[in-house]
Amino acid sequence: MKLNRYIAILVFLGSTAWIATGEFSFVGSAMSEADPAVEETAEGQTPEAAPKFQTVGTAVIPQVSHARSVRISGVTQADKRTVLTARTGGIIGELNIAQGAIVKEGDVIARIAPEGRDANVRMAEQQLEQAKADAEAQLRLVKQGTLPKLRGEAALSALRVAEAQLEQASAELDRLDVVAPYGGVIDLLQIERGASVDGGTPVATLIALDPIIALGEVNEGDLLVARIGSTADVRLVSGDVVQGEVRYLSRSANAATRTFAVEVEIANPDLSIPDGMTAEIVLRGDPVLATPVPRSVVALSDDGDIGVRTVNDEDEVVFHPIDIVDDSTGALILGGIPEGARVIVAGQNFVGDGDRVDPVEADSETIRKLVEEATSGAL
Structure with a gap:
């Protein structure tokens, strides 16, 4: 018990002596006395402690003439496709082409057997000749006053009927031919020689x-x-x-x-x-004149518009709205970027419009790779 009392008395006396010397202070006060540079920073910032501008990477990307694809x-x-049909009924007497044949305009593809239609033409020709002779004779007699004028008009009417009959018989004979209206290829042949067809039957x-x-x-x-x-x-x-x-x-x-x-x-x-x-x-x-850029360069403005950020001569950030000329696997081809502009290719999302920045120009090799990446698969 006596030993503990002696130790307590010694600790009390030592503490009293330390307090009596005055060698104590708050931590903050001690730091100020130990480091005068801190007091200087509190009163006015030194050049070393001043805030630095955001560093961004920039590149001048060459513009190209690009057509959107x-x-x-x-x-x-x-170009044309036509189903050729028979214009009259009968039996296919001639088949002049094969499936897949190349034909020219006016070529006869098939011909229906006349079956007396040619004879009708010859008969109509004879009737026309007879009508002409009758009309000439009747008109001479009318001119001489032997026959009334009405008989001459009747002879002319008979002549016109004979001409119409010949025209009709000739047209019927022409309908026997199936003719190519233009040059091309017979893609499908739908008849054979000897087949019976009606008017409107598909031929080829x-x-x-x-x-x-x-x-x-x-x-x-x-x-x-x-x-x-x-x-x-x-x-x-x-x-x-x-x-x-x-x-x-x-x-x-x-x-x-x-x-x-x-x-x-x-x-x-x-x-x-x-x-x-x-x-x-x-x-x-x-x-159009446009700038090829990687998709990573595109950013949003403070108003939410899509575009790219550039750095002007005062090292301030400028936002340019863009027009997407073309979009491909390799790049975006953009309009609206001024020629020769320093485009921010790194750090564009960490700065705002009008901010002062510390631009670092990309080296030539980086720019070359940038343009290659942008133009690959796009131009």
């Missing part, structure tokens, strides 16, 4: 393959790209790519799909492109 699925189609299907037509439908949002007279590329299922010209654009949308029919006319002199082949049609608009 629209790809649509389509199919080739014959004729298709015109030069030119060949690529038919597709374009969305209403891409309607302005398709222009009559513009050039279009057509990629066939065989891998061949041919060029054509837009010749027709529907002005009435399909009620179910809201798409518009478009036709591209393609020269096909060797008839190598068949009817009904699957094709991809590439329509192109007018070339």
Whole structure:
């Protein structure tokens, strides 16, 4: 017990002596005395402690002349397709072509046996000659006053009837021939020699393959790209790519799909492109000056508009609304970016419009890769 009392007395005396010296203070006071630089910061910031501007990466991306392209699925189609029919009844006496044959305009495809129709023509010719002779004789007698004028008019009427009968017999004979109205290919032959046909019976299907037509439908949002007279590329299922010209654009949308029919006319002199082949049609608009950029560059303004941010000569952020000229796998092709503008390609989402920034220009290799990434698959 005595030892504990002695220890307590010694601790009390030591504490009293330390307090008597005055060598104690608050932690904050001690820090101020130990580090005068902190007092200087509190009164006025030193240059080392001043806030720095946000660092952003910039690049001047070269502009290109780009025509927007629209790809649509389509199919080739014959320029003309006609089902040739018999114009009168009878038996097929001649069949001059085979299925798949190439014919020219005016070629006789088949002929129905005359069966006396040619004799009717010869009879009508004889009757016409007789009517002419009678009319001449009657008119001479009328002129001489031997016959009344009425007999002369009757002879002229008989002559007109004979002429009409010959014309009718000749027309009936002409109906025996089934003639190609234009050049093309006999795609389907529906008769054989010796077959009996009536007027209106299908004989053959004729298709015109030069030119060949690529038919597709374009969305209403891409309607302005398709222009009559513009050039279009057509990629066939065989891998061949041919060029054509837009010749027709529907002005009435399909009620179910809201798409518009478009036709591209393609020269096909060797008839190598068949009817009904699957094709991809590439329509192109007018070339415009645009900037290819990766999708990561696009940002939203403070108002929620889509665009890109650039840095002006005062190192301030400027927002430019954009017009999407084209969209592809490799890049966005944008209009509305001034030529030579320093586009923010890194850090654009960490700054706002009008902010002062510390721009760091991307090196040439980075810019080259940026342009390659942007233009790959887009141009």
